[in-house]
Amino acid sequence: MEMIRITILYPASVGARFDMDYYLGVHAPRALSRLGGAVESFTVDVGIHAPPMSEPLFVAAGHYLCASAEEFMAAYLPHAAELQADVANYTDIKPIIQVSEVRLVIPAQS
Incomplete structure (x- = not known):
């Protein structure tokens, strides 16, 4: 089954300002409640430093796993203004949006 990830x-x-507590405790639950069944799962990456880099390239990344981009957009558009207005409550960073096709790679058994 093919899936789409909206990152x-x-x-x-x-x-830059990013309030992770607000993002995890308010914004993400609000978005998920509005998007309903269009989202199979949602995960958040929190950027941490890793040698040899001293700082992460991204503060955070939110990943929506969906059956299709069309299904996601149909659920998102009626709530777009509300969700976009809420962004200012947790960050002043301009987000980058990536839509990807998810491919599963199964490790070879030894």
Whole structure:
């Protein structure tokens, strides 16, 4: 079964504001309640440093797993203004949106 992932990336930059508690506790649950059954799952990556890099490239990334981009957009568009207005409550970062086809790679058995 093919799936689509909608990823919202929040690039790290000096002085940028991102309230992770608000994002995880308010914004993400609000978005999921509005999107309903169009979302199979939602995960969040929280950027951390990893040697040899001193800082993460992204503060956070939210990943919506969906059956199709069309199904996601049909659920999102009626709530777009509300959800976009809420972004200012947790960040001043301009997000980058990536839509990807998810491919499963199964490791070879030894």
